[in-house]
Amino acid sequence: MTSRTGRLAIPLAILALCTACTESRRSDPERTAEEQLLLSTAVDRAVDGVTLNVPKGTKVFVDASRFEAYDKSYAISAFRDRVLESGAHLVSQLADAQVIVEIRSGALSTDGSRTIVGIPSFDVPIPLAGDLSVPELSLASRKQRLGVAKVAYTAYWRESGALADRSEPIQGVAGYRDWEFIGFGWRSGDTLIQADIPDTLAEPQSEQPEETSDPAATGGDAGR
Numbered sequence: 001m002t003s004r005t006g007r008l009a010i011p012l013a014i015l016a017l018c019t020a021c022t023e024s025r026r027s028d029p030e031r032t033a034e035e036q037l038l039l040s041t042a043v044d045r046a047v048d049g050v051t052l053n054v055p056k057g058t059k060v061f062v063d064a065s066r067f068e069a070y071d072k073s074y075a076i077s078a079f080r081d082r083v084l085e086s087g088a089h090l091v092s093q094l095a096d097a098q099v100i101v102e103i104r105s106g107a108l109s110t111d112g113s114r115t116i117v118g119i120p121s122f123d124v125p126i127p128l129a130g131d132l133s134v135p136e137l138s139l140a141s142r143k144q145r146l147g148v149a150k151v152a153y154t155a156y157w158r159e160s161g162a163l164a165d166r167s168e169p170i171q172g173v174a175g176y177r178d179w180e181f182i183g184f185g186w187r188s189g190d191t192l193i194q195a196d197i198p199d200t201l202a203e204p205q206s207e208q209p210e211e212t213s214d215p216a217a218t219g220g221d222a223g224r
Helices: 001-019 032-049 073-085
Strands: 059-063 100-121 123-127 130-134 137-157 163-166 170-181 183-189
Touching: 001 183, 032 073, 032 100, 032 137, 032 170, 059 073, 073 137
Parallel strands: 059 100
Antiparallel strands: 100 137, 123 130, 137 163, 137 170, 170 183
């Protein structure tokens, strides 16, 4: 009995060590980095062709009061960038503007779908025991994720209210597809994160105190 207990003690100890784990606290933002990159890339593509057709040097106020979207700050800044690129001058007060550019959003969000070749997961009711969940049996699958932005603007002269310029709604799309076939997977479409995680983090260099000459310590010229 003692020898059998000894033989069991070693595997149990190894199992206890293997199952030990450490969990660190992390925050969960409302948008993942992947979603944010999809949205910002879609915005970049939507505003890429925007050119405000007003005389160069015109003072412009960008009115974003009607720009309704969940992640709107990046899109508004992208519009302001395009206004500057067009040669106009941005002003922070509406009363100082010659032209007001009213921007609007028709869509700024993510969407996704998944398609499989096989049998999806389903529940089988078991009397007196509840539901038995049957796992998915998939030969091949495709998951698609999209970021979609639809934007437009109307520009008018502040004093007269007359139309200065306008755009048709412009749509920008970013996305990728994850493919899986018999356990092998790959991604096609936009490369969202291009940088690799470094193996080691660069250690900050410690600042060395500057050396100062001390006449008293070096026996300097004070006694001469």
